[in-house]
Amino acid sequence: MARAKGDGPVAKLSEGEAASEHARLAAAVAENNRLYYQEDAPALSDADYDALRRRLVEIEERFPELKSEIAQSVGAPALPKFGKVVHAVPMLSLDNAFSDEDVTEFLARVRRFLRLGEEDPLAFTAEPKIDGLSCAIRYEKGRLAIAATRGDGYTGENVTENIRTIREIPGRLKGDVPDVVEVRGEVYMRHAEFKALNDRVEKEGGRTFANPRNAAAGSLRQLDPSITASRPLHFFAYAWGEMSGMPSDTQAGMVQTFERWGLPTNRRMRICETAAEALAFYHEIEEERAKLGYDIDGVVYKVNRLDLQQRLGFVSRSPRWAIAHKFAAQQAFTILRGIDIQVGRTGALTPVARLEPVTVGGVVVENATLHNEDYIKGIGSDGEPIREGRDLRIGDTVIVQRAGDVIPQIVDVDMDKRPKAANPYEFPTTCPVCGSHALREVNPKTGVRDSVTRCTGGLICSAQTVERLKHFASRNAFDIEGLGDKQIELFHGRGLVNTPADIFTLHDKLDAVKKAVFEQREALAREREARDGRKREKAVPENERTYKDVDNLIASIEARRTISLPRFIYALGIRHVGETNAKLLARSYGTVEAFEAAMIAAADPQSEAWAELDSIAGIGDVVAKAVVDFFVEPHNIAALKALTAQVAVEPMEAVDTSGSPVAGKTVVFTGTLERMTREEAKAMAERLGAKVAGSVSKKTDLLVAGPGAGSKLKDAEKHGVKVIDEAGWFELVGG
Numbered sequence: 001m002a003r004a005k006g007d008g009p010v011a012k013l014s015e016g017e018a019a020s021e022h023a024r025l026a027a028a029v030a031e032n033n034r035l036y037y038q039e040d041a042p043a044l045s046d047a048d049y050d051a052l053r054r055r056l057v058e059i060e061e062r063f064p065e066l067k068s069e070i071a072q073s074v075g076a077p078a079l080p081k082f083g084k085v086v087h088a089v090p091m092l093s094l095d096n097a098f099s100d101e102d103v104t105e106f107l108a109r110v111r112r113f114l115r116l117g118e119e120d121p122l123a124f125t126a127e128p129k130i131d132g133l134s135c136a137i138r139y140e141k142g143r144l145a146i147a148a149t150r151g152d153g154y155t156g157e158n159v160t161e162n163i164r165t166i167r168e169i170p171g172r173l174k175g176d177v178p179d180v181v182e183v184r185g186e187v188y189m190r191h192a193e194f195k196a197l198n199d200r201v202e203k204e205g206g207r208t209f210a211n212p213r214n215a216a217a218g219s220l221r222q223l224d225p226s227i228t229a230s231r232p233l234h235f236f237a238y239a240w241g242e243m244s245g246m247p248s249d250t251q252a253g254m255v256q257t258f259e260r261w262g263l264p265t266n267r268r269m270r271i272c273e274t275a276a277e278a279l280a281f282y283h284e285i286e287e288e289r290a291k292l293g294y295d296i297d298g299v300v301y302k303v304n305r306l307d308l309q310q311r312l313g314f315v316s317r318s319p320r321w322a323i324a325h326k327f328a329a330q331q332a333f334t335i336l337r338g339i340d341i342q343v344g345r346t347g348a349l350t351p352v353a354r355l356e357p358v359t360v361g362g363v364v365v366e367n368a369t370l371h372n373e374d375y376i377k378g379i380g381s382d383g384e385p386i387r388e389g390r391d392l393r394i395g396d397t398v399i400v401q402r403a404g405d406v407i408p409q410i411v412d413v414d415m416d417k418r419p420k421a422a423n424p425y426e427f428p429t430t431c432p433v434c435g436s437h438a439l440r441e442v443n444p445k446t447g448v449r450d451s452v453t454r455c456t457g458g459l460i461c462s463a464q465t466v467e468r469l470k471h472f473a474s475r476n477a478f479d480i481e482g483l484g485d486k487q488i489e490l491f492h493g494r495g496l497v498n499t500p501a502d503i504f505t506l507h508d509k510l511d512a513v514k515k516a517v518f519e520q521r522e523a524l525a526r527e528r529e530a531r532d533g534r535k536r537e538k539a540v541p542e543n544e545r546t547y548k549d550v551d552n553l554i555a556s557i558e559a560r561r562t563i564s565l566p567r568f569i570y571a572l573g574i575r576h577v578g579e580t581n582a583k584l585l586a587r588s589y590g591t592v593e594a595f596e597a598a599m600i601a602a603a604d605p606q607s608e609a610w611a612e613l614d615s616i617a618g619i620g621d622v623v624a625k626a627v628v629d630f631f632v633e634p635h636n637i638a639a640l641k642a643l644t645a646q647v648a649v650e651p652m653e654a655v656d657t658s659g660s661p662v663a664g665k666t667v668v669f670t671g672t673l674e675r676m677t678r679e680e681a682k683a684m685a686e687r688l689g690a691k692v693a694g695s696v697s698k699k700t701d702l703l704v705a706g707p708g709a710g711s712k713l714k715d716a717e718k719h720g721v722k723v724i725d726e727a728g729w730f731e732l733v734g735g
């Protein structure tokens with residue numbers, strides 16, 4: 001994010017500033033992960049999100065004791081210092097519920113999906129949601145073989161030796177156990193032990209931990225297991241990964257079995273049958289929360305029967321059969337000191353509240369998102385008033401709220417305390433970086449003004465260019481090691497890199513690159529000298545080291561000359577195309593050439609290419625239009641061509657659905673289905689490698705039509721698409 005003003009360099013943060021900013025960033029990243037991965041409704045542009053994550057990682061690099069799971073979670077690769085462990089079964093996350101209604105709705109959703117009648121029983125467990133870090137521990141023939149952190153959910157860090165030091169985790173399971181048992185659960189630290197540890201660290205002059213979760217994470221992720229051994233860590237087993245045999249057919253039964261095998265489990269798990277019972281448990285445990293002795297941040301509900309869990313399956317990264325009911329937000333009063341404007345990759349101007357630091361639920365909050373102009377004015381995204389229509393003014397006394405992993409919000413303002421001189425905030429009408437006009441576009445279809453104010457500078461706005469380049473090189477895109485925000489700002493500022501393709505020709509400008517890096521280091525060193533008030537021993541940084549680092553950078557650029565198609569599409573930084581959509585597009589088009597040709601053809605709304613793009617399951621109109629808009633711009637095509645001249649984009653690897661009769665086929669479901677709900681049908685078809693579309697076109701391979709099918713059946717006849725009924729579907733796929 002280009003910062004007009006505000007958060008300075010990480011190198012200048014004090015411990016306290018770092019800890020509070022870290023807490024804010026971690027909460028923001030977590031909330032945005034949830035919005036992005038679970039709701040498919042990102043609230044931030046990719047650039048802003050990446051900037052948040054990068055800063056979080058930067059802070060953790062400088063203050064290792066702040067190391068948190070969140071910086072490593074979803075999309076973040078395992079730290080290179082540990083060996084990697086590929087999870088046999090991915091370690092996914094949970095969807096969140098924030099209110100009693102969300103829980104009732106979750107249970108209703110489960111019932112609907114399973115087609116349960118009102119009278120049909122549905123048992124589910126309610127378990128405390130432990131606030132630690134999740135771990136997978138694999139036992140082979142009863143012996144602890146390997147343990148790993150979650151990492152990005154697919155690959156974690158090998159922490160076997162560290163896990164072995166946790167006394168309550170048995171090295172050997174008791175009794176008769178299946179050959180392979182992978183237990184999953186939470187590593188955590190108790191309050192009293194956390195306090196004692198922090199006291200000790202403080203006495204020794206070290207940096208204290210912000211909370212028990214950070215302390216647990218920091219203690220487990222130690223390269224030296226003897227340090228882990230000296231830390232008081234505990235474990236609760238509540239889930240599993242690969243199992244060569246299943247000792248029970250319920251969630252509660254599995255956890256009881258873990259206990260029999262000698263693993264620590266949480267005794268407070270309860271079996272519920274109604275929403276009322278679940279909520280009673282939630283409120284009861286919320287009351288007791290402070291007395292438990294360890295941090296919990298909510299309650300997890302899980303469908304008890306494993307066969308039902310299996311039927312419910314997963315939506316993107318979380319199971320349909322479970323939900324985390326988070327504890328309510330914590331609030332505090334503080335003063336709104338200022339509003340800064342940040343400019344993102346797509347030119348969005350995002351206001352950020354700078355607050356008088358205040359502790360909310362044990363964490364210092366200094367910044368809060370203000371989303372957009374309307375939000376400051378007291379108007380919500382649906383045009384309805386928020387804070388009863390009260391606007392926010394600099395100098396106001398406001399209520400800030402943070403709820404677990406949610407980005408801090410300003411929920412209200414105390415009008416009695418508003419300073420007389422406080423004026424309504426005037427949202428900028430020009431970009432604070434390039435000075436171009438900043439506008440709120442009007443949707444031509446609806447006539448509604450967009451809530452986002454955008455800089456119209458496009459290519460001339462250096463903030464946007466730089467943010468696009470940062471996004472391009474970022475971890476989930478090209479992942480170019482050593483090409484962080486600072487380097488991109490530097491190279492862009494020196495005119496060395498303007499477009500992504502320029503990154504791949506940097507080796508032709510080696511002298512200029514070395515000079516730039518050298519001078520940047522020198523400037524930083526001088527800054528440090530000025531701050532610390534003492535001279536360095538060596539007046540200038542060593543040339544040799546600089547040159548070596550530049551050589552390494554060039555090598556890591558070279559290492560990225562081949563890239564997967566989803567990453568490539570994501571790296572283009574097209575509006576609304578985050579990782580999920582990039583994957584969907586990659587899967588649909590297979591190669592970069594096919595993708596590019598189809599997107600250019602799709603500019604004609606009458607074309608088949610447009611119809612095909614628009615019918616990709618998961619790609620809505622808005623996304624489709626954004627992709628087409630990107631390819632309508634000649635300069636984007638030119639940048640893409642320059643880039644593909646430099647890098648090889650691997651065709652998409654087909655999902656392993658060998659043997660599936662519908663793999664690669666486009667299927668449409670219509671009419672009433674009796675053995676499965678529409679959602680279940682879709683999930684099943686996708687599992688078998690089929691693409692599920694919403695409408696019938698020439699490209700459709702199969703229409704599964706239940707009773708009451710209408711226009712789609714006619715379309716199928718028109719296009720000569722094969723039509724079968726639900727029974728035919730099960731016959732075909734062998735269900």
Ligand code: IVH
Binds near residue numbers: 130
């Ligand atoms: S079940 C497929 N049960 O919460 C998901 N998770 O927000 C399996 N957590 O990643 C997770 N207590 O680290 C489950 N009783 C519990 C839990 C729990 C804490 C953590 C876990 C998970 C995160 C999701």
